[in-house]
Amino acid sequence: MERKPEYDPDRVAFQVACIDYESGSRQVAEIFQNMARMAGREPDLHSGEAEFMFGWTFYVLSVSREMVQRLATLEDGIKKSKGSTLDQKFATWLNRQLGKRADGVQVRLLSDLKSSQFGLF
Numbered sequence: 001m002e003r004k005p006e007y008d009p010d011r012v013a014f015q016v017a018c019i020d021y022e023s024g025s026r027q028v029a030e031i032f033q034n035m036a037r038m039a040g041r042e043p044d045l046h047s048g049e050a051e052f053m054f055g056w057t058f059y060v061l062s063v064s065r066e067m068v069q070r071l072a073t074l075e076d077g078i079k080k081s082k083g084s085t086l087d088q089k090f091a092t093w094l095n096r097q098l099g100k101r102a103d104g105v106q107v108r109l110l111s112d113l114k115s116s117q118f119g120l121f
Helices: 021-039 067-072 084-099 110-114
Strands: 009-016 052-055 055-065 105-109
Touching: 009 021, 009 067, 009 084, 009 110, 021 055, 021 067, 021 084, 021 105, 055 067, 067 084, 084 105, 084 110, 105 110
Parallel strands: none
Antiparallel strands: 009 055, 009 105, 052 055
16 A cells, blocks of 8 residues: 555545554455455555554545546445445445454544544544
């Protein structure tokens, strides 16, 4: 995963929180790799610095917006997920996928964390 600055309009950025950083970050990357294969796109993951706080490890992860859009055309569950934007729907859907496969891992849209009611997880 390449490290890049947080904001890029061509990317969807998430705050990832995991109890076990090694296992959690590997599971998140695997899920994105599988989604990318399904969408026929490279996930082009970019990861920020990991920070440990309150027993959790937090880091920023971003993915190509083009891959998210392509995946949404292939996976009906994304469009049916809760949220007012495609980014929010994708984050909701992604959390459901992580809940099935990666215990102790959560994601939130970085833009929602900076501008809404969400604080720490």
